[in-house]
Amino acid sequence: MHIIDLRSDTVTRPSKGMLDAMIKAEVGDDVLGDDPTVLELESYVADLFGVEAALFLPSGTMANQIAIKVLSVPETELLCERECHVVNYEVAGPAVHARLLINLLTTERGMITAKMVEENIRPINVHCPLTKTVSLENTHNRHGGTVLPQDEIIKVQKVCKKHNLGLHLDGARIWNAHIATGTSLTDLVKPFDSVSVCLSKGLGAPVGSLILGDQEFRKKCHRQRKLFGGAMRQSGYLAAAGLFALKNNIDGLKNDHQNARFLAEELSQIELFKIDLSRVETNIVIIDIGQGKTAEEIIDSLNSVGIKVVPFGPTRFRMVTHLDVSSEDCKEAVGRIKKLYA
Ligand SMILES: Cc1ncc(COP(=O)(O)O)c(C=O)c1O
Numbered sequence: 001m002h003i004i005d006l007r008s009d010t011v012t013r014p015s016k017g018m019l020d021a022m023i024k025a026e027v028g029d030d031v032l033g034d035d036p037t038v039l040e041l042e043s044y045v046a047d048l049f050g051v052e053a054a055l056f057l058p059s060g061t062m063a064n065q066i067a068i069k070v071l072s073v074p075e076t077e078l079l080c081e082r083e084c085h086v087v088n089y090e091v092a093g094p095a096v097h098a099r100l101l102i103n104l105l106t107t108e109r110g111m112i113t114a115k116m117v118e119e120n121i122r123p124i125n126v127h128c129p130l131t132k133t134v135s136l137e138n139t140h141n142r143h144g145g146t147v148l149p150q151d152e153i154i155k156v157q158k159v160c161k162k163h164n165l166g167l168h169l170d171g172a173r174i175w176n177a178h179i180a181t182g183t184s185l186t187d188l189v190k191p192f193d194s195v196s197v198c199l200s201k202g203l204g205a206p207v208g209s210l211i212l213g214d215q216e217f218r219k220k221c222h223r224q225r226k227l228f229g230g231a232m233r234q235s236g237y238l239a240a241a242g243l244f245a246l247k248n249n250i251d252g253l254k255n256d257h258q259n260a261r262f263l264a265e266e267l268s269q270i271e272l273f274k275i276d277l278s279r280v281e282t283n284i285v286i287i288d289i290g291q292g293k294t295a296e297e298i299i300d301s302l303n304s305v306g307i308k309v310v311p312f313g314p315t316r317f318r319m320v321t322h323l324d325v326s327s328e329d330c331k332e333a334v335g336r337i338k339k340l341y342a
Contacts, residue, residue: 001306004333006263008310009173009256009283009322012204014241021244027236030056031226037236041243045197045210048246050186053218054210056239057230060172061090063196063209066224068135069098070217071166071194076132077101079120081112083142085170086135101129109279110140111148114155121163134160137170138177138188142312144276145260145284147177150188157191167191172198172209176282179253193217202253202283203245204323207238249323256283259321259330266334270341285319286312305336
């Protein structure tokens with residue numbers, strides 16, 4: 001049976017073109033600073049986003065954690081959205097690496113508003129932790145791939161400036177926000193002091209993330225990358241995959257978005273499933289399960305018909321479209337699921 005893997009956009013395998021680009025890469029020793037393909041990737045990404053500098057790292061988690069550590073001040077407070085990746089899936093990173101207290105703010109669709117930031121800045125006195133940093137996530141994974149409203153981000157930036165707070169973006173799926181809204185990558189990251197972006201999600205590279213910022217920020221993150229054990233040697237082979245992904249795979253994200261929309265609309269016709277279609281703005285579909293059934297039961301039966309998904313809570317699961325699932329695969333998946341439940 002043909003397996004349709006909708007667990008995550010991280011499950012993609014490098015295409016033939018990407019593997020060819022990797023094999024042909026010129027490499028050096030990036031710890032010694034002379035891998036030409038890593039340098040090319042960093043400069044390509046900096047230009048793409050209109051920022052001074054970029055730094056190549058092995059993972060999105062490391063990129064977020066280093067960026068937040070460098071941006072923040074130890075023993076102060078970080079404001080994050082309750083469902084964000086930085087807090088829910090990066091172990092206790094901000095507490096361990098940066099010695100931060102985390103204040104989780106609850107939102108409807110992943111956006112911490114300027115008003116919320118303003119209201120949550122602590123008074124400056126001897127009792128209270130100092131609020132020094134804010135982190136946002138665009139698109140927002142646990143809210144269903146929602147795109148953060150750019151006008152509100154700009155308001156948040158103003159509040160951060162006024163109160164001298166650093167503003168970080170987990171932009172693992174910033175490419176999806178760009179394709180969904182048409183807002184340029186440059187405009188999407190302009191309000192932020194630091195940004196992490198991933199090559200290994202929708203863009204289909206096997207490994208790799210980058211931190212974006214100014215030269216001074218990159219220099220500090222570069223030192224932290226060594227401390228975290230994330231400095232790599234002939235990483236030009238991986239950078240070549242990233243360059244290939246950036247040059248070939250950004251526009252194709254619109255297919256992933258259409259496929260997610262198709263899955264969401266079709267599956268919402270099944271009584272057992274509840275899907276908030278207004279959240280399906282990009283490549284993620286979150287499905288709430290009714291009738292007393294659990295995610296575990298549903299996932300087992302989907303597995304039995306060759307469809308892989310991940311749990312997103314006791315009665316909720318997630319589907320993600322990506323380069324390695326076609327519109328035909330999505331039609332096939334809907335057919336198999338309707339046979340089980342419709
Ligand atoms: C929104 C978001 N940020 C960061 C990450 C971390 O990326 P990595 O798995 O490369 O550490 C992920 C991973 O899925 C993610 O979804």
